[in-house]
Amino acid sequence: MSDYLHKTIPNLKPFSYERHHDSHFINQRWVLVNGISKKKSIYTFKEDNILEISQKDNVIQTSWNINIQNIFSIETEDGLITVKAYFKDDDILVLNNQNKDEFALYINTSKYDVELNSIEDINTFLKEKYKKKVSTIIYDHEFYYIEQSKEYGPFTVETLAEKVKSGEISAYCFVKDVNEYDYSKRMRIEDLINEL
Template sequence: MSDYLHRTIPNLKPFNFNRHHDALFIDQQWVLVNGISNKKSVYTFKTNNILEIARKDNVIKTSWTIILNNRLSIETEDGMITVNAYFKDDDILVLNNQEKEEFALYINTTTYEDDLNSIEDIQTFLKEKYTKKVSTIIYDHEFYFIENSKEFGPFKVEELAKKVKDKDISIYCFVRDVNEYDYSNRLRIIDLIKELE
């Protein structure tokens, strides 16, 4: 991954064929965020290596191919390009152009009821998505916390809040969901408690 992309969008996970291809990538409606204010484009990657790009009443059919791991080749109006594919999460896809210091960001709107036609729509989508995600994580999961280079847990948020109230741990300790492998999301106990208020 280029330093430019990593600095701009941290914590990207490379496209993984087994995990992403069938469940999250193929036959999904990916709205291109770049330039959405001027022209809305919806990309649909098909199983037969056809890429459909829908713009207003016009649908362009072109091709795409997996070259290796997370590297794809895509035929565009400007010719063939090579990109590395990454997921920010299940609904956000990033294609990083290998020839230039630029990337395209897409949002999966397949199951989203409202249309995304502007930057404001995208902001609303992301706010709703992450508010729902945080609420789900908080109420449905347990967390580990790290303090003085040691890991403890897992605990429910209510248990962590009690430990903070009893001054057993700092409200600024980093936490991770039991399904996460590290603390790269930089989530703290204070962030969880705020969502309970």
């Protein structure tokens, strides 16, 4: 992965044919984020190496291929480009151009009943998506808290919220995830409760 891409979008997972091809890639409606304010384009990678690009009432069919190193060759109106694919999560695909410091970002709308037609739509979609994800992770996870130099836990956020409500502990106690080594993130119980 190029340093440029890694710095711009951290924590990308490389495309894995076995994991991603059938379930996350083929026949999915990928909305191109780059340039959406000018024109909306939907990319659908189909079997038999057909790439369908839809723009308003216009549908273009072109081709794509993948080699053994999971590097894609895609025929575009600008010619043949070579890209490496990464996933930010199951719904966000990044195609990194192998010849230039540029990439294309796509959002999979196949599983959602939402129209992405503008930057504002994309911002709203991503905000809601990650807000739900964070709430679910926080709700199911456990945390330690520290009070008067002593560590307690681990407890779920729900339990911590009950302890705060009953006055047993302060909402301003520092917390750490069960997988963290220290309290350097300076997160408080109050911060967790606000995310629920």
